[in-house]
Each structure stands twice: as structure tokens, then as C-alpha cells.
Amino acid sequence: MVQCPSCARRSEPCLVCPQCGGPLPAETDGFTALGLPPKLVIDLDELERAYHTISRRIHPDHFVASPPDVRAASLKGTALLTRSYRILRDSISRGIYWLELKGDKLSESNNRVPAELAELVFEVQEQLAELRASRDQSGDQSKGLAANMLHVRQDLDIAMNRALDELNGNFRRWDSGAASEASLRGELKAVLARIAYLRTLIRDVDRELETVEAA
Amino acid sequence: MAYSSKVLEHYNNPRNVGSFAKDDADVGTGVVGAPECGDVMKLQLKISDSGVIEDARFKTFGCGSAIASSSYVTELVKGKHIDEAIAIRNTTIVQELNLPPVKIHCSVLAEDAIKAAIADWKKRKGTAADDLKVAEG
Numbered sequence: 001m002v003q004c005p006s007c008a009r010r011s012e013p014c015l016v017c018p019q020c021g022g023p024l025p026a027e028t029d030g031f032t033a034l035g036l037p038p039k040l041v042i043d044l045d046e047l048e049r050a051y052h053t054i055s056r057r058i059h060p061d062h063f064v065a066s067p068p069d070v071r072a073a074s075l076k077g078t079a080l081l082t083r084s085y086r087i088l089r090d091s092i093s094r095g096i097y098w099l100e101l102k103g104d105k106l107s108e109s110n111n112r113v114p115a116e117l118a119e120l121v122f123e124v125q126e127q128l129a130e131l132r133a134s135r136d137q138s139g140d141q142s143k144g145l146a147a148n149m150l151h152v153r154q155d156l157d158i159a160m161n162r163a164l165d166e167l168n169g170n171f172r173r174w175d176s177g178a179a180s181e182a183s184l185r186g187e188l189k190a191v192l193a194r195i196a197y198l199r200t201l202i203r204d205v206d207r208e209l210e211t212v213e214a215a
Numbered sequence: 216m217a218y219s220s221k222v223l224e225h226y227n228n229p230r231n232v233g234s235f236a237k238d239d240a241d242v243g244t245g246v247v248g249a250p251e252c253g254d255v256m257k258l259q260l261k262i263s264d265s266g267v268i269e270d271a272r273f274k275t276f277g278c279g280s281a282i283a284s285s286s287y288v289t290e291l292v293k294g295k296h297i298d299e300a301i302a303i304r305n306t307t308i309v310q311e312l313n314l315p316p317v318k319i320h321c322s323v324l325a326e327d328a329i330k331a332a333i334a335d336w337k338k339r340k341g342t343a344a345d346d347l348k349v350a351e352g
Contacts, residue, residue: 106250107320111327113248113255121255125276193250200253204276 002026005069015077016057023058025073029101030084033077040098040171042088051085091167095192098174102185106196110189117197120159124152124201128208135215146212153205160198166191218279219313225283230290233272235259241269243336245328249320254281258288258328262336266297273328280318284308284325297333 001010006022013026015033031038034050055078063074087097096106113121131149134142170188173179179187218226234257235242241261248255254277261270271289275282287308292300305322308314314322 110250111247111324112331113246115246118246118248118255118257121276122257122274125274189250193248196250196253197248197255200255200276203253 005067005073015054015081021057022070023063023073023077025069025076028080030087030097033080033084034088036088038101039175040094041168041175042094044089047085047089051081054081091164091171092192092195095167095171095188099185099188099192102181104185104189106189106192108189110193113197114190114194117194121197121201124156124205127152128204131208131212135212142212146209149205149209149212153202153209156198156202156205160195160202163191163195163198167195218283221287221312222279222283222314225286225312226279229273229282229286231270231272231286232274234274235261235270235272240339241336243332243334243339245331245333245335247324247327247331249277249281249324251320252277254278254321254324256281256285256324256328258285258325258332260292260300260329260332260336262297262333268292268295268297268300278318278321280312280314280321281324283312284314284321285328287311288325288329292329297336300329301333303329 002013002024003010004017004020004022004024007017007020009017009019011018011024013024013028013032014035015024015026015028016022016035017024029038033054034047035054036042036047036050058074058077058081060071060074060078063071066074087093099106127145127149131142131145134145167188170184170191174184174188237244239261241263243260243262244257245259246255246257254275256275256277257273259272260268262268271292273285273289275285288303291303291307303326305319305326308322308325309319312322
């Protein structure tokens with residue numbers, strides 16, 4: 001229970017006092033901060049509405065002339081609310097955060113790269129190196145490599161979308177309790193790692209393509 | 216963040232970059248990654264029948280610290296017996312390269328790459344399954 005610095009009444013930890021509507025000095029997880037159930041599938045419009053509603057209630061601008069403990073609750077609450085909103089609105093950071101809530105970490109016993117993915121990473125990186133090396137020589141070879149890289153970029157998008165679909169499938173299974181926590185956690189870590197490797201690869205490809213375009 | 220001079224030295228002048236043929240029976244390949252930053256590291260070790268590491272190659276796509284860690288490791292393991300190489304801890308790499316706390320995971324990656332490469336070699340050589348478990352730790 002947490003005591004409200006404005007009305008002194010006690011309530012369950014959350015950011016807005018249910019009795020008087022003032023800011024509460026509660027330290028909650030991100031879902032609770034936004035008044036949402038701990039579910040991985042989130043309606044983004046609903047999330048945004050919740051964020052704005054609570055933000056309007058506890059924003060520091062409303063408490064400039066309030067006692068220090070109320071002002072402090074408003075500041076801390078707003079910081080927690082904003083941080084939580086940013087984490088939850090992106091499905092990747094939401095998944096990573098979920099692992100932390102479960103006492104796990106994305107990097108914990110999770111450093112083997114599946115052979116197929118490793119092959120893709122090395123293949124694309126080598127093509128990038130080739131493209132980089134050809135940059136100084138003008139002409140058809142460089143153009144051909146650049147055109148090929150655009151195809152690679154499209155394939156990476158497809159792979160990324162597939163991974164994101166898998167992530168959402170995993171989210172749904174968590175919410176419905178369709179499998180044991182251990183197996184869902186393993187699955188979540190594997191797909192988040194795959195997304196991380198793909199994201200790095202896409203970043204590197206985009207950088208190179210930008211350089212090619214600028215030239 | 217500034218890199219240490221040793222990291223820069225390996226980064227600008229990496230040792231043993233490249234690959235061995237994957238199907239060479241004497242070569243063990245370890246591919247590991249850091250999901251928090253998306254870095255991927257491949258370490259290949261050429262190992263004699265008596266278990267001595269004769270040569271090493273690496274390819275790392277990642278930050279300067281990851282590249283320096285793998286470059287340093289290829290030098291470190293050469294000439295060592297696999298039992299010695301498996302005992303290498305990431306702290307050795309951290310100390311040698313003066314890695315800051317945020318880059319310690321790069322050294323862990325390099326340590327894991329050694330273990331993965333040796334495990335792969337043992338698997339190819341068909342060493343007893345118990346040994347393999349130890350190697351994979």
C-alpha cells in the first residue's frame with residue numbers, strides 16, 4: 001500500500017491516487033504505471049490514451065505550488081510513466097522488458113547464433129565489404145553490387161517481418177498461457193536475439209546504401 | 216567513449232582475419248553473438264590431433280572492442296593446448312585490452328567463441344560425449 005501525500009489515504013501502488021486524483025509516490029512496474037494489465041499484446045491506441053490521461057493528472061506543471069512531497073511524487077511518477085510508455089510502445093523493447101520482469105535477461109545463456117542466421121550475417125557482411133571496396137572504382141561493377149544490395153535489403157525486411165510476426169505469436173501465447181513459462185521464455189529470447197542480429201545487419205546495409213547514394 | 220590504445224591497435228591492425236575451409240576436419244568453428252548489441256563473431260581454430268592449436272582465424276562484425284577482443288584471442292590461443300585454451304577467462308582479455316565495463320560483454324563473447332570452436336572440433340573428431348559437455352559448459 002502507498003500513502004497519498006495529498007489526501008493521506010492509502011491505496012494499492014499506482015501513479016494516480018484513486019481517492020483524490022493526486023500523484024502517488026509509487027514504484028511500480030511499467031504495466032501498472034500505465035494502469036494496464038500485465039499482458040504482452042497491447043493495443044497501441046489504448047496505450048497512448050492511458051499515457052496521456054495519467055500524464056495530464058500528475059504532470060509537474062500542475063504542482064508547482066504544492067508541498068514538496070506532492071511535487072516529488074509528481075516528478076517521479078511522470079518520469080516512470082514516460083519511461084514505461086517508451087518501453088511498452090515498441091514490441092521489441094517490451095519483450096526485453098518482460099524478460100527482466102521475469103528475472104531473466106536477453107543476453108543470459110543466449111549467445112549461440114543459429115547456423116542459418118550466422119551464414120546470412122557473414123554472407124551479407126562480405127557483400128558489404130565488396131561493395132565498400134568497389135566504391136573507389138567507378139563503373140558497372142560497383143553499380144551491379146549496389147543493385148544487388150537493394151535486393152538483399154528487401155530480403156532482410158522480409159526476414160525481419162517474419163521475426164516480428166513470431167514475436168507477436170509468442171506474445172499471444174504468453175497472454176493465453178498456452179505453454180509453460182520456461183518454454184515461452186526460451187522462445188522469446190531466441191526470437192529477440194534473431195531480431196537483434198537482423199537489426200544490426202539492416203543498419204549496416206542502410207549505412208552503406210546511403211553512402212552509395214550520396215556518391 | 217574513448218577506446219584504449221590497445222583496442223585501437225588491434226582494431227586498426229587486426230591479426231589473423233579471415234577463414235579456414237569449414238569442412239577441414241582439423242578446423243573447429245565457433246560462431247557466437249551478443250543479442251544486446253547484435254555483434255556476431257566467428258572464430259576458427261586449426262587443431263592438431265594431439266589437441267594443440269596451430270593456427271586461428273576470426274571474422275567479427277561489431278564494435279571496435281569486439282574486433283579487438285577476437286583479434287587478441289587469436290594470438291593468445293596459438294600454440295596452446297585446447298585444455299589450456301578452454302581455461303582462458305574473459306577477465307584476461309579485459310585486462311589486456313583495458314576494456315571499460317560497458318564493453319565487458321565483448322570479452323565474454325570472445326571467451327565463448329573459443330569454447331564453441333573447440334566444442335565444434337571435438338564433435339568433428341567424435342570425442343566422447345562427456346568431454347563435449349564440459350567444453351560447452
